[in-house]
Amino acid sequence: MNDAIAMSRWALHIPGFDLAELVSGLRPAPAVPPERARDLLGKRGLLATEPATRLALCAVHRALGLEPRERPAGNPDPASAVVASSNFGNARAVASIASTLQRGDEKVSALQAPNASSNVIASTVAIWFRCGAPSLMVCSGATGGLDAAALAALLLRAGRADRVIVVGAEPDDDFASRLNALRPAAGPGRPLRAGSAAVVLERAGDGADGPCLGRVRSYADPAGAVGHARADVLLGPDRLAAPGVRTIDLAHDVGDTFGACGVIQLAVAAAFVAAGEARSVELTCGDEADGWRTAVVS
Amino acid sequence: MTALIASSAVRTCLGGSEATLTRLVRGESQISALHHLRTPTMNVDRAYRIREQGPERSWRASGWLGECVKEALAGARVDPRRERVAAIVGTGLGEMREVERAAVEGRALQPERLHFAEAVREAAPGLEEVITLSNACSASGHALALAQDLVELGDADAVVAAGADSMTTSMLAMIGRVSPASPDRVRPFDVDRQGTLLGDGAAAVVVLPEGGSERPLARLLATGLSCDAHHVTAPHLDGLRRALAGAYERAGRRPADVELVIAHGTGTVLNDPMEAALLAESCGDTGNGPLVTALKGAVGHTSGAAALVNVHAAIGCLRDGVVPPVVGLENPVAEADGLRLVIQRAVRARVRTVQVNAFGFGGVNAVSLLEAAG
Numbered sequence A: 001m002n003d004a005i006a007m008s009r010w011a012l013h014i015p016g017f018d019l020a021e022l023v024s025g026l027r028p029a030p031a032v033p034p035e036r037a038r039d040l041l042g043k044r045g046l047l048a049t050e051p052a053t054r055l056a057l058c059a060v061h062r063a064l065g066l067e068p069r070e071r072p073a074g075n076p077d078p079a080s081a082v083v084a085s086s087n088f089g090n091a092r093a094v095a096s097i098a099s100t101l102q103r104g105d106e107k108v109s110a111l112q113a114p115n116a117s118s119n120v121i122a123s124t125v126a127i128w129f130r131c132g133a134p135s136l137m138v139c140s141g142a143t144g145g146l147d148a149a150a151l152a153a154l155l156l157r158a159g160r161a162d163r164v165i166v167v168g169a170e171p172d173d174d175f176a177s178r179l180n181a182l183r184p185a186a187g188p189g190r191p192l193r194a195g196s197a198a199v200v201l202e203r204a205g206d207g208a209d210g211p212c213l214g215r216v217r218s219y220a221d222p223a224g225a226v227g228h229a230r231a232d233v234l235l236g237p238d239r240l241a242a243p244g245v246r247t248i249d250l251a252h253d254v255g256d257t258f259g260a261c262g263v264i265q266l267a268v269a270a271a272f273v274a275a276g277e278a279r280s281v282e283l284t285c286g287d288e289a290d291g292w293r294t295a296v297v298s
Numbered sequence B: 001m002t003a004l005i006a007s008s009a010v011r012t013c014l015g016g017s018e019a020t021l022t023r024l025v026r027g028e029s030q031i032s033a034l035h036h037l038r039t040p041t042m043n044v045d046r047a048y049r050i051r052e053q054g055p056e057r058s059w060r061a062s063g064w065l066g067e068c069v070k071e072a073l074a075g076a077r078v079d080p081r082r083e084r085v086a087a088i089v090g091t092g093l094g095e096m097r098e099v100e101r102a103a104v105e106g107r108a109l110q111p112e113r114l115h116f117a118e119a120v121r122e123a124a125p126g127l128e129e130v131i132t133l134s135n136a137c138s139a140s141g142h143a144l145a146l147a148q149d150l151v152e153l154g155d156a157d158a159v160v161a162a163g164a165d166s167m168t169t170s171m172l173a174m175i176g177r178v179s180p181a182s183p184d185r186v187r188p189f190d191v192d193r194q195g196t197l198l199g200d201g202a203a204a205v206v207v208l209p210e211g212g213s214e215r216p217l218a219r220l221l222a223t224g225l226s227c228d229a230h231h232v233t234a235p236h237l238d239g240l241r242r243a244l245a246g247a248y249e250r251a252g253r254r255p256a257d258v259e260l261v262i263a264h265g266t267g268t269v270l271n272d273p274m275e276a277a278l279l280a281e282s283c284g285d286t287g288n289g290p291l292v293t294a295l296k297g298a299v300g301h302t303s304g305a306a307a308l309v310n311v312h313a314a315i316g317c318l319r320d321g322v323v324p325p326v327v328g329l330e331n332p333v334a335e336a337d338g339l340r341l342v343i344q345r346a347v348r349a350r351v352r353t354v355q356v357n358a359f360g361f362g363g364v365n366a367v368s369l370l371e372a373a374g
Helices: A051-063 A091-103 A110-116 A120-128 A141-157 A174-181 A258-274 B017-025 B060-076 B096-105 B117-123 B136-152 B169-178 B237-251 B271-283 B303-320
Strands: A005-013 A080-085 A135-138 A163-170 A195-203 A217-219 A233-235 A246-248 A281-287 A291-297 B003-011 B085-091 B129-134 B158-165 B201-209 B218-227 B260-262 B291-293 B353-360 B364-371
Touching: A005 A051, A005 A141, A005 A258, A051 A120, A051 A163, A051 A195, A080 A120, A080 A141, A080 A258, A091 A110, A091 A174, A091 B096, A091 B169, A110 A120, A110 B169, A120 A135, A120 A163, A135 A141, A141 A163, A141 A195, A141 A258, A141 A281, A141 A291, A141 B129, A141 B136, A163 A258, A174 B096, A195 A258, A233 A258, A258 A281, A258 A291, B003 B017, B003 B060, B003 B136, B003 B303, B017 B303, B060 B085, B060 B117, B060 B158, B060 B201, B085 B136, B085 B303, B096 B169, B117 B129, B129 B136, B136 B158, B136 B201, B136 B218, B136 B303, B136 B353, B136 B364, B158 B303, B201 B303, B218 B237, B218 B303, B237 B271, B237 B353, B237 B364, B260 B303, B271 B353, B303 B353, B303 B364
Parallel strands: A080 A135, A080 A163, A233 A246, A233 A281, B085 B129, B085 B158, B260 B291, B260 B353
Antiparallel strands: A005 A195, A135 B129, A163 A195, A217 A291, A281 A291, B003 B201, B003 B218, B158 B201, B218 B364, B353 B364
16 A cells, blocks of 8 residues: 555634745635634534634634535545544633532533543544544644644555544633643743644545655654755744754744644645645654654655 | 554553453452542542542552553563554543643643653653543544554554543533433443443553564454544444444454454443444344443443453453453343343353444444454
């Protein structure tokens, strides 16, 4: 089986941030904030969904090129899989349910039940977009976005799916921001930022067209490992900047997107390559505590 | 293709790896008051806890997971400092209990410990690549499937597939909301079942490629995965069917080849009749199909660890030729008519091929097939 992976579709959905700031020639529609997700997704099915779930749905909606409020119908596609990455997606909901219980004077709403389980984003995306192949929810910290891409490639190579939607989403509510500030990698000037991205991966050998995603690699520390790919653009922390390579640390432009970061990098890299602004883009996400993942899009 | 399970370790309310097997066969269970986690309005006051003295401890799931990973790697004689070893940890709730305590008690927490990389790396020096998969109640079945894919495709020399969970008040409350009454125990497939109760637990297996182990515990034939894409909490028969069909197709086996099914059997209103119907249509409902047992009456619903706790029991059945009973089952539901449920006491049986079921919130399904290695 051919191991080459094609990125056939991609989209960013970061309210208040426009990809055109980074890649010239692109004019994507502005990203609606989660409380106005119904403008893009339609009203039905959004009751009691958390902001990160809505952002994930918006990113996938845009990646699939659907019209506003257009929604796939019919039986689930047994060859379409979902791999999602988020760390704080349901943290506020869990904290709020626990606080309600602690007060002891009221019952929690059954509508909140799905939000008690961390895989709510992956399963909601699978239901919404009719994906019947495996649905995986990655919660592995700062490497999560590229962990998700690695698992998506594995699902394709192992013949468990023909198409995988990879989606990353994080919220930036007060509670999540408070948790995020406790991370060793948290620093002034890079607050948690709500946002999402989605990319669709397929086996290149199956005729899928689009930028190629190379193997995702794992490092305890990428210093010394990154840069050998001789990519035109490096997406990652400033400290990895190599001479002659345009380096973009999205934390400056966007903020800290934590579990969504790797997927956002993939979508940006795909946009660069598709627009002809770079032949290849090397991307690196992670932090000192969680470890690092890198990949090349070309 | 197939792979090997070189070792397996568990921690449950019944104890460690051997104690759990011994006590399962005796039909024992270990249920107790919820203790620290109980709140007045949650409609749940019991659980299958791993008991500890004193005030509520922190990072409980990480602790049991570390013990299991260490034991499994030692049992498989795999050293991550010398080989390319990855780990995939399946969990339902991860360490979300610490998030609850941060919210309710104002306790500080380390966000990098909300997933399991640090716990695994501490237990397994040299092991760098750890992925935490929050796939609800079938999480470790998903971890097992992906571990097999990784070794079969040559991406790793060995993979630790693991599962770990401790309870959260938020999940307990949601279970309380959907239970008709506050359950006194879990009664899989019983007409009088009242719902599920959670159990503390962790499990780990080491998966190696064919030829990679001299004395493997079992051959891992295949795991079929699917997502219902139907409902965020309720199961759907079509999704279960796809996972089951996927497992047999990947394994090149037929349901008639299986002598034992270790069912998901949560004791809930929705799961048990649907799972019984699935087994009846796939394995036969005329009393000549495989034996069927379920563990959640003994160890509770160990959520993300449940699939690998079942795999551990399956390995015990392959080794010892004894199948534990479904604790709590007296009168099976009508859908189980013709299924050979193991009731009241363990039965001796020559078991060579086992099917293990795991289904979770969000319609995530994993059906695994194991075979005797010899």
